[in-house]
Amino acid sequence: MTENAKPVLRFAPSPTGMLHIGGARTALFNWLYARHSGGKFLLRIEDTDRERSTPQAVAAILNGMRWMGLDWDGDEIYQFARAARHREVAEQLLAKGRAYRCYATPEELTEMREAQKRESKPLRYDGRWRNRDPKEAPPGAPFAVRLKAEDSGETIVHDLVLGDVRFANDTLDDMVLLRSDGTPTYMLAVVVDDHDMGVTHVIRGADHLNNAARQLQIITAMGWPIPAYGHLPLINGPDGAKLSKRHGALAVEAYRDMGYLSETMRNYLLRLGWSHGDEEIISTAQAIEWFNFESMGKSAARMDFKKLDNLNGHYIRSTSDDVLVAEITAFLERQTPPRILSDKARRRLLTAMPALKERAKTVVELIQSAEFLFTDGIRDLDEAAAKLLTPEARATLTATLPVLEATDWSGAALEAAARAHAEATGLKLGQVAQPLRAALTGKGISPPLFEMLALLGREESLVRLRAYAG
């Protein structure tokens, strides 16, 4: 790394699935540091596994990144396209005597590992071709190229979040650089690409910590500058076990579809493992300003959907009404079949939004609670509303109707009339209001009743109320 140069960060997912929450967090931290330091944030698609990589997965990752608001600098780089360069480096290592040909067959290696397992020995390549003359191999036999790793001393990873992590070199074996079909392995490709891309900070999941020592050996064998490493603690499921599809290892789009805002996701993922004193609500701009690796936690964290909900509620409340309407409109149009809101529905939604957003934790809840605004006509009752509309309640509703009908149709006037009516009949306001709410919205819960009556208007309101009178 050249001194004084701007940092170069990268996110390097393999396109074998969606961009899940763990990957998104890794990307976020890389992005935050790049933006914080005025450096670059690059995106590299590690598609060297031809069997498992798909164009759909590439698209999904790119879309996920965009939704998360994580923009990358320049075009994304495809690792597979660089195979020739990886091979070239392997050749150089071979020429330098830092790598060698290994003619061991897969069967032979499996057998070796099984023997090691039986003897409870560490599973490592035993270096059987390390010092053997290639002439001993059958002519024309396929071979892999292995790194001739240091066999004494130690390799130290100076980690930005974990501190110095030491590995005795005799616990590291001679890894494969080039497969017998001539294709490069991930270990080689990563190192070469990071070097060629000028990456100064390798920030990735802690599951790569062990790899770092091995990759360091390739780097030193080539005499290349050593990047700074930072291994981020992993995210576990709510039960503390590895994050699985069942509890949170979902594509980031799945979070969008559950009604979470991307700002929420950035804030939540940031706080999962990183902190700034007692701060909980951290805007993206603030995060960029504050971000550093010193405040990174070292232990794995668990997903907590309750906290995610709470944060999302906060961001929904602080998002402007028109943005939320746009968010909802887009959400509905993404459904299959797409749902298109009428202009009337959209106007009502916008008017009701200040009251609606106060009560929702997700965009989905926002939509559910606004459902009674989307169409005209008599409501079907949900369970709570049905339970509410007892014969007595219907009688109260019937008795209240003439009072409302005689009232000026504004929120304040309707409320005043209802209060007066309640007092006159010896009822609590709630006893008068609840039946009205149930009939008007079809639900037991809604935004403030009198505002909603005013919003729907005299005619529409009376149609709905009369349907359940009697």
Place this chain on the structure above:
RNA sequence: GUUCCCAUCGUCUAGCGGUUAGGACGCGGCCCUCUCAAGGCUGAAACCGGGGUUCAAUUCCCCGUGGGAGCACCA
């Protein structure tokens, strides 16, 4: 098995030798109140165990225990 990492309320975390161990989510209570939220006040709730080092350990070191990750011609 082996290598490596980690360890403060249930959860996310603050703490960087001396604190009534703080905040947030969640949970309980009270207030507000047309429902539900939001908001305000408030309560319960934690330093994994054992040894050191030190006048003093949640904090530093070692061991144990418990979790996690890696150990492929996958990435």
